Amino acid sequence: MFTACGVRRVFRTSFKNSRFSRKLFGMTVNFQAPKGTRDFYPSDMAVRRFIEDIWRKVSIRHGFQEVDGPTFESLDLYRVKSGDEIVSQLFAFTDRGERELALRPEFTPTLARMVAQKAAGLPRPIKWFSIPRCYRAEQPQKGRLREFIQWNVDFIGDASDRADRECIAVCVDALMECGLTAADIHIGWNHRELLTQALTSTFVAPDRVSNAYYILDRLQKYDFAARKALYQEQHCTPGECEHFETIASAGTSPEVLTTWMNSWPVAVTDAIKTFEKRLADSGLAEICRFDLSVVRGLAYYTGFVFEVVDAQGQNRAIAGGGRYDKLIEMFGGPAMPAVGFGMGDVVLEILLRERNRLPANLMPPADVFVINALEDATISDQLVARLRRSQWNADHSAITRPGLNVQTSYRSTRNIGKLLQEASGCGARVALILAPEEVSRGMIKLKNLTDRTEAEIAIADVPDRVHGMLKP
Amino acid sequence: MFTACGVRRVFRTSFKNSRFSRKLFGMTVNFQAPKGTRDFYPSDMAVRRFIEDIWRKVSIRHGFQEVDGPTFESLDLYRVKSGDEIVSQLFAFTDRGERELALRPEFTPTLARMVAQKAAGLPRPIKWFSIPRCYRAEQPQKGRLREFIQWNVDFIGDASDRADRECIAVCVDALMECGLTAADIHIGWNHRELLTQALTSTFVAPDRVSNAYYILDRLQKYDFAARKALYQEQHCTPGECEHFETIASAGTSPEVLTTWMNSWPVAVTDAIKTFEKRLADSGLAEICRFDLSVVRGLAYYTGFVFEVVDAQGQNRAIAGGGRYDKLIEMFGGPAMPAVGFGMGDVVLEILLRERNRLPANLMPPADVFVINALEDATISDQLVARLRRSQWNADHSAITRPGLNVQTSYRSTRNIGKLLQEASGCGARVALILAPEEVSRGMIKLKNLTDRTEAEIAIADVPDRVHGMLKP
Numbered sequence: 004m005f006t007a008c009g010v011r012r013v014f015r016t017s018f019k020n021s022r023f024s025r026k027l028f029g030m031t032v033n034f035q036a037p038k039g040t041r042d043f044y045p046s047d048m049a050v051r052r053f054i055e056d057i058w059r060k061v062s063i064r065h066g067f068q069e070v071d072g073p074t075f076e077s078l079d080l081y082r083v084k085s086g087d088e089i090v091s092q093l094f095a096f097t098d099r100g101e102r103e104l105a106l107r108p109e110f111t112p113t114l115a116r117m118v119a120q121k122a123a124g125l126p127r128p129i130k131w132f133s134i135p136r137c138y139r140a141e142q143p144q145k146g147r148l149r150e151f152i153q154w155n156v157d158f159i160g161d162a163s164d165r166a167d168r169e170c171i172a173v174c175v176d177a178l179m180e181c182g183l184t185a186a187d188i189h190i191g192w193n194h195r196e197l198l199t200q201a202l203t204s205t206f207v208a209p210d211r212v213s214n215a216y217y218i219l220d221r222l223q224k225y226d227f228a229a230r231k232a233l234y235q236e237q238h239c240t241p242g243e244c245e246h247f248e249t250i251a252s253a254g255t256s257p258e259v260l261t262t263w264m265n266s267w268p269v270a271v272t273d274a275i276k277t278f279e280k281r282l283a284d285s286g287l288a289e290i291c292r293f294d295l296s297v298v299r300g301l302a303y304y305t306g307f308v309f310e311v312v313d314a315q316g317q318n319r320a321i322a323g324g325g326r327y328d329k330l331i332e333m334f335g336g337p338a339m340p341a342v343g344f345g346m347g348d349v350v351l352e353i354l355l356r357e358r359n360r361l362p363a364n365l366m367p368p369a370d371v372f373v374i375n376a377l378e379d380a381t382i383s384d385q386l387v388a389r390l391r392r393s394q395w396n397a398d399h400s401a402i403t404r405p406g407l408n409v410q411t412s413y414r415s416t417r418n419i420g421k422l423l424q425e426a427s428g429c430g431a432r433v434a435l436i437l438a439p440e441e442v443s444r445g446m447i448k449l450k451n452l453t454d455r456t457e458a459e460i461a462i463a464d465v466p467d468r469v470h471g472m473l474k475p
Numbered sequence: 476m477f478t479a480c481g482v483r484r485v486f487r488t489s490f491k492n493s494r495f496s497r498k499l500f501g502m503t504v505n506f507q508a509p510k511g512t513r514d515f516y517p518s519d520m521a522v523r524r525f526i527e528d529i530w531r532k533v534s535i536r537h538g539f540q541e542v543d544g545p546t547f548e549s550l551d552l553y554r555v556k557s558g559d560e561i562v563s564q565l566f567a568f569t570d571r572g573e574r575e576l577a578l579r580p581e582f583t584p585t586l587a588r589m590v591a592q593k594a595a596g597l598p599r600p601i602k603w604f605s606i607p608r609c610y611r612a613e614q615p616q617k618g619r620l621r622e623f624i625q626w627n628v629d630f631i632g633d634a635s636d637r638a639d640r641e642c643i644a645v646c647v648d649a650l651m652e653c654g655l656t657a658a659d660i661h662i663g664w665n666h667r668e669l670l671t672q673a674l675t676s677t678f679v680a681p682d683r684v685s686n687a688y689y690i691l692d693r694l695q696k697y698d699f700a701a702r703k704a705l706y707q708e709q710h711c712t713p714g715e716c717e718h719f720e721t722i723a724s725a726g727t728s729p730e731v732l733t734t735w736m737n738s739w740p741v742a743v744t745d746a747i748k749t750f751e752k753r754l755a756d757s758g759l760a761e762i763c764r765f766d767l768s769v770v771r772g773l774a775y776y777t778g779f780v781f782e783v784v785d786a787q788g789q790n791r792a793i794a795g796g797g798r799y800d801k802l803i804e805m806f807g808g809p810a811m812p813a814v815g816f817g818m819g820d821v822v823l824e825i826l827l828r829e830r831n832r833l834p835a836n837l838m839p840p841a842d843v844f845v846i847n848a849l850e851d852a853t854i855s856d857q858l859v860a861r862l863r864r865s866q867w868n869a870d871h872s873a874i875t876r877p878g879l880n881v882q883t884s885y886r887s888t889r890n891i892g893k894l895l896q897e898a899s900g901c902g903a904r905v906a907l908i909l910a911p912e913e914v915s916r917g918m919i920k921l922k923n924l925t926d927r928t929e930a931e932i933a934i935a936d937v938p939d940r941v942h943g944m945l946k947p
Contacts, residue, residue, distance in 0.1 A: 036544065043543040066880075069515075070517060071523070073622055074546065074622060076508075083506075098566065119506075150546060161885060165856065176878060281853075335506070384757060388756075389758060391537050408536040409538070413600050
């Protein structure tokens with residue numbers, strides 16, 4: 004009934020005569036990228052590389068090591084963490100062995116599985132990052148695609164706020180490296196355990212905590228009418244409604260909120276102050292603020308949570324994460340405290356474009372441009388091939404001269420002026436000009452495109468001279 | 476009948492009581508990576524980065540630009556190129572809109588679609604590379620996994636052998652850059668158009684050419700008995716059998732083969748000699764040889780074809796490609812000549828490991844290691860955070876001092892000797908030692924781990940001094 008790859012034959016046959024299948028069997032169709040996915044042409048890919056390279060570089064200098072897992076996992080893996088309701092948001096399929104699989108909607112389950120599987124053998128703490136492509140079968144909209152790239156950073160095996168702060172630091176450093184400033188983004192943080200203590204010691208009954216979280220998550224986004232409906236839906240008592248309205252008014256009357264917060268247990272406010280002090284020590288005070296409305300939807304967060312938002316754009320979320328001390332255990336590993344966050348490429352790219360922060364030219368510049376003004380291409384082809392290739396020592400154990408980025412023209416013109424323009428266009432620092440008169444004497448013209456100086460050198464000397472000129 | 480994500484509800488329910496589904500609903504399962512896929516722990520990822528970075532770097536210096544497409548495409552896209560039989564080798568699924576999709580088994584259909592879609596606006600020639608993950612629903616075996624990474628290089632819009640040679644050159648350069656030598660690999664090349672002329676002008680009837688290709692593809696791999704069965708299966712005439720046996724004997728009696736090749740049309744042998752000469756001009760003569768048995772299975776190749784094989788390992792294929800001048804048209808684009816090849820990561824990694832060509836330490840070394848011998852971590856944390864972060868100029872338009880790779884210990888020990896060992900272990904060039912006596916005077920010990928010299932400097936001077944020491 005099911006074919007090897009999990010597509011029902013009956014299904015394919017039954018659609019044979021529909022509009023979809025006419026498209027299918029005609030051969031002159033204009034195919035498009037599937038809905039919610041992207042084609043990356045060179046200029047798109049350059050932006051993706053710019054972002055991914057910064058994520059990678061910054062992760063590494065903060066001491067995180069790169070990992071990755073399969074693009075698809077057992078469907079079970081997602082059910083364990085998120086329950087059956089997750090299934091409708093996944094791209095799921097079966098393999099030949101009728102195993103249920105799904106394209107990863109996020110990396111955390113894979114991470115938890117990988118840590119659980121090798122927990123005993125891994126040096127602690129585990130500081131990992133990954134840059135997986137992830138997939139969600141949801142309606143595409145601005146900032147949300149069906150296929151996206153997500154930077155994941157996780158610090159596992161350290162229960163202290165040092166790990167929390169390192170996560171914030173690497174996140175902020177990467178955003179700054181992309182060209183954003185403290186005026187572009189801010190980070191709201193909260194602490195679910197402390198917040199629970201504060202809520203239960205003031206106005207929320209212990210069995211109403213999850214309702215309170217649900218409400219806090221929405222309070223800032225809803226107007227009065229929507230909040231009223233929300234309180235009703237969550238069966239709030241009049242006392243609860245009053246308190247939530249106080250919290251909702253924080254934007255216009257912060258003093259009312261302060262009064263409420265002053266009634267919190269001293270241990271809670273002290274813990275918050277200590278964390279604020281430590282953020283300041285790490286140089287993060289300016290960008291971070293304690294924010295009651297940041298509770299994060301996912302149930303697995305156990306303590307500290309944070310969200311990076313666009314400071315100018317209706318609180319659009321750029322990244323988010325928090326502490327998930329129970330998750331590794333849930334996947335069969337030992338009890339291990341953990342904290343981490345994720346950042347998608349789609350919203351970040353939109354933000355960088357809106358703020359005009361992408362560098363003007365993201366294409367890697369050429370080192371050398373070879374201009375051939377001869378009838379025949381043999382010498383030119385040889386030179387290009389030779390300069391591009393790395394030179395090795397005799398036993399091929401080390402590169403003695405790395406290959407260069409060498410470009411040349413594929414146009415038929417032999418007009419040196421036009422070809423020099425092409426050379427400048429691809430950012431070359433050196434042009435090598437093969438012209439009949441010089442070549443007849445075994446010579447070539449070498450032009451330094453930075454200072455516009457020229458020299459005539461023997462063709463055989465080209466590699467030495469060019470490498471000498473390009474040395475930093 | 477179909478749920479949003481394309482998994483039939485009936486299917487899930489019917490398996491509820493099987494062994495598989497018991498696994499599904501229990502919570503203490505040890506999850507594994509799906510069959511035929513890989514987990515990339517840091518040391519595995521370092522190898523993948525080593526390979527991918529070389530592919531990328533070498534592609535760019537040969538003038539190719541990076542592109543990518545969606546991980547999945549319309550199932551039709553693969554049917555157009557490869558017919559219905561491809562479907563059983565794909566991971567296919569449907570989305571909410573009941574569109575049939577499949578994980579990409581290769582990149583070429585995406586490439587052809589992308590070129591066809593924007594053909595008018597793209598500067599020619601198109602020199603593109605990509606490093607996609609690809610997926611095949613086949614039985615995993617050594618060197619063949621269900622999920623792999625494939626380097627694709629394509630040169631589109633140039634019908635000349637210059638494009639063919641550029642493809643071979645970038646392929647060879649990347650393999651050399653990985654540490655392989657001309658003794659490790661060789662490249663067999665052929666030309667389907669020339670071969671067809673040679674075959675039809677000697678012993679193959681025009682309507683028997685595809686049978687001849689089928690046989691040539693297998694000749695070197697089969698023993699006498701298998702060849703006999705092959706001739707029978709392909710309904711060979713006695714004359715054909717005799718000729719194929721001559722070709723099969725090339726390894727032991729090349730002179731018989733030479734006699735046959737001497738009877739080829741002069742235009743064909745001349746074209747082969749010309750191409751050989753041009754390969755020599757590009758410095759590729761040593762590694763390349765004309766090889767009749769290289770015909771490449773895929774029907775879309777139209778001319779030049781080549782295969783990179785392990786010179787010591789039973790002709791294990793490392794890469795392969797050729798000219799496909801009709802493919803862009805097939806996807807609705809204009810007529811555009813094209814040549815390209817693919818190289819997978821799985822076989823390459825096996826080869827590099829077997830030949831012991833992977834560098835000993837692939838982890839990026841640290842710049843600085845901060846040793847904290849104080850009770851409190853505040854100063855240490857500040858220093859680490861500060862050095863990791865890039866410093867910008869006043870208007871945040873340029874980085875004035877790039878962030879450094881700064882590591883520190885998460886162990887509780889304050890034993891400086893042990894911590895210095897940890898510093899050396901991560902390749903740090905500078906150690907900064909925070910000890911009570913020095914810090915009480917606002918000073919810190921700076922140790923150059925390369926020449927083992929030490930200096931005492933003011934904590935405030937650390938960034939300047941460290942950056943000065945690390946300058947290349």
